[in-house]
Amino acid sequence: MRPGSVAIVGASETNELGEIKDKSEIQLHAEAAINAMRETGLKPSDIDGIATAGTTPSIIAHYLGIKPGWADGTMVGGCSFLLHVRHAAAAIAEGMCSTVLITHGQSGRSNIAQGGFVGGGRASLQAQFESPYGIVGPTTMFTLPVLRFLKETGTTIEQLANVAVVQREWASRNPRAKLQELTSVEEVLSDRMIAYPFTRAMCCLVTDGGGALILTSAERAQDFPTRPVYLLGTGESVEMQMISQMYDKTRSTAFRISGKKAFDEAGISHDDADHLMIYDAFAHLPLYGLEDLGFCGRGEAGAFIEERHTAPGGSLPTNTNGGGLSYTHSGMYGMFALQESVRQMRGTAPAQVEGAKISVCHGVGGMFYAAGTIIMSNERP
Amino acid sequence: MPDRSKVSVPIPTPETAHYWEGTREGELRLQRCRACDDFYFPPRPFCPVCLSDDIEVVAASGKAKLFSYVINHRPHPAFDGPYSIAIVELDEGPHLMANIVNVAQTPEALILDMPLEVVFEQLTDEISLPQFQPAGGEA
Numbered sequence: 246m247r248p249g250s251v252a253i254v255g256a257s258e259t260n261e262l263g264e265i266k267d268k269s270e271i272q273l274h275a276e277a278a279i280n281a282m283r284e285t286g287l288k289p290s291d292i293d294g295i296a297t298a299g300t301t302p303s304i305i306a307h308y309l310g311i312k313p314g315w316a317d318g319t320m321v322g323g324c325s326f327l328l329h330v331r332h333a334a335a336a337i338a339e340g341m342c343s344t345v346l347i348t349h350g351q352s353g354r355s356n357i358a359q360g361g362f363v364g365g366g367r368a369s370l371q372a373q374f375e376s377p378y379g380i381v382g383p384t385t386m387f388t389l390p391v392l393r394f395l396k397e398t399g400t401t402i403e404q405l406a407n408v409a410v411v412q413r414e415w416a417s418r419n420p421r422a423k424l425q426e427l428t429s430v431e432e433v434l435s436d437r438m439i440a441y442p443f444t445r446a447m448c449c450l451v452t453d454g455g456g457a458l459i460l461t462s463a464e465r466a467q468d469f470p471t472r473p474v475y476l477l478g479t480g481e482s483v484e485m486q487m488i489s490q491m492y493d494k495t496r497s498t499a500f501r502i503s504g505k506k507a508f509d510e511a512g513i514s515h516d517d518a519d520h521l522m523i524y525d526a527f528a529h530l531p532l533y534g535l536e537d538l539g540f541c542g543r544g545e546a547g548a549f550i551e552e553r554h555t556a557p558g559g560s561l562p563t564n565t566n567g568g569g570l571s572y573t574h575s576g577m578y579g580m581f582a583l584q585e586s587v588r589q590m591r592g593t594a595p596a597q598v599e600g601a602k603i604s605v606c607h608g609v610g611g612m613f614y615a616a617g618t619i620i621m622s623n624e625r626p
Numbered sequence: 627m628p629d630r631s632k633v634s635v636p637i638p639t640p641e642t643a644h645y646w647e648g649t650r651e652g653e654l655r656l657q658r659c660r661a662c663d664d665f666y667f668p669p670r671p672f673c674p675v676c677l678s679d680d681i682e683v684v685a686a687s688g689k690a691k692l693f694s695y696v697i698n699h700r701p702h703p704a705f706d707g708p709y710s711i712a713i714v715e716l717d718e719g720p721h722l723m724a725n726i727v728n729v730a731q732t733p734e735a736l737i738l739d740m741p742l743e744v745v746f747e748q749l750t751d752e753i754s755l756p757q758f759q760p761a762g763g764e765a
Contacts, residue, residue, distance in 0.1 A: 366637075370668050373636035373646075375723045377755050378711050379702045385711050393694035393713075396738050441697035441708070441733060489713050489723040490668065494694055 248511055249626040251334040252466035252473040255281035255459030256587040259350070262454035262573040263423055269358040273350030273455035274305050281457040285469050287344065294345035296333060298325030299360045299577055305348050315342035321483055323524060323577040324608030326458070327617025330583065331479035333460045343461060349580035350455030371487050383526060384440045384448060387612040390494035391442065391529045397495045400532060402442055404547030406433040408528040409446050409570050411556045416567025418557065418596035423450050424571040447528035449569035449578065456580040463625055474590040475625050477603070478511025480504060480618040488612050499616035500537035504607065507618035508539070515540050519601035520589045521561055522582040524608040525568040531555070534607050562598045565589065579608035583619065590623040632704035635753050642669045644683050649754040654686040654744050656718055667720035688744035690714040690758055693721060697731055707731070714742055714758050728759040
């Protein structure tokens with residue numbers, strides 16, 4: 246993809262987030278998709294590409310009456326939608342399709358007809374070499390490398406807790422955020438212990454919700470009522486399934502590959518970024534993200550956040566919707582990170598960063614399994 | 627009391643059978659590439675670096691150090707109260723998941739880089755699970 250040749254023209258979330266008792270998962274996909282089609286004035290017959298995760302493209306295409314000539318069912322966890330954006334950009338640039346709809350919906354809290362991860366059964370490598378040790382989902386897997394990270398980088402537990410504190414500041418400016426009350430390092434550390442060293446306040450929310458994006462060529466983007474947001478660079482990677490086999494527990498190999506690809510393609514430097522989203526399923530993700538994407542040197546991310554660079558008024562506003570820790574987290578949050586990047590580029594975010602022109606959106610999948618990075622701008626290069 | 631019958635019991639595959647035969651006999655068996663002279667994990671019948679199938683199965687020393695861990699506070703029927711889930715670094719290089727046993731399940735007792743040794747917990751007639759305890763026996 247040539248930087249600026251493909252644009253996001255539709256970006257919408259479900260009407261509500263949090264606890265949605267009257268809609269099943271497929272309807273959350275549909276509601277977000279319909280919102281995105283309405284704001285762009287598109288009908289199902291105008292959509293010729295479909296991508297989704299947690300379900301299949303066929304289920305969503307048929308439910309919405311879409312008959313596509315391009316489909317992507319890439320499922321690598323919560324950053325799947327960032328990979329869909331990357332794949333869709335390539336497909337549009339290649340002329341394989343013209344208008345792609347990407348949907349997310351998840352009944353993560355209410356569990357009404359929820360899909361989810363595909364496991365390998367009891368004979369999978371993870372089932373043989375990790376499950377017997379009592380892993381119980383993300384709280385005991387995603388968190389496992391952190392004590393090593395703290396030790397090797399000199400980052401403190403207070404700096405880890407502070408990630409949640411600063412993001413709550415952003416959430417306090419966002420009426421749609423689930424948690425809006427300001428908090429403190431002491432409060433975060435004294436919250437209920439989930440998996441030492443992680444307290445509840447250092448773990449993401451569990452909610453219902455969805456979001457959808459519509460992409461098309463930059464030329465066609467001018468025909469829509471919405472302000473186009475142009476793609477500058479994209480990256481992706483996958484690493485492993487078993488957290489015990491992560492190549493380097495203190496750096497994400499997938500983050501580094503994905504981030505470098507996106508920055509190389511965009512041809513921008515880190516100083517050019519006005520806004521940053523780093524998928525925060527747990528409080529350590531922004532620390533890894535800042536370092537592995539190259540915004541901070543080794544071991545500097547904790548102090549960088551402490552010095553308020555990522556906070557309101559800082560030089561690199563980060564996770565400005567409140568993040569997975571305070572805004573919402575349906576299970577596969579990557580779609581919501583993308584939505585906030587688009588809002589910031591459209592100038593419509595509740596906690597708008599004045600004058601922001603370039604946003605970097607970085608997602609993680611599974612428990613460090615995968616990564617996707619999308620760099621976007623409201624100016625066409 | 628923890629109900630260890632609630633442990634998710636591994637089902638060996640053709641590629642991992644030697645590992646579980648080893649643990650049943652009280653040995654931690656690793657694969658090593660003869661060309662690279664490196665150990666790797668999890669088991670597979672080829673070297674993930676050079677793809678050679680000239681590999682050997684070697685009994686590991688059973689010595690390791692505590693690389694990283696969490697202490698899970700949410701209930702699990704196979705465990706009694708908060709329990710450690712750890713990554714250990716074997717002296718031979720590979721990383722394994724394990725519970726750190728025969729020691730208090732507290733941050734004060736579980737110190738990164740502390741030396742560990744393997745012990746085997748029999749789950750069924752077929753499957754024994756490698757676990758790690760502080761080197762030199764119970765702490």
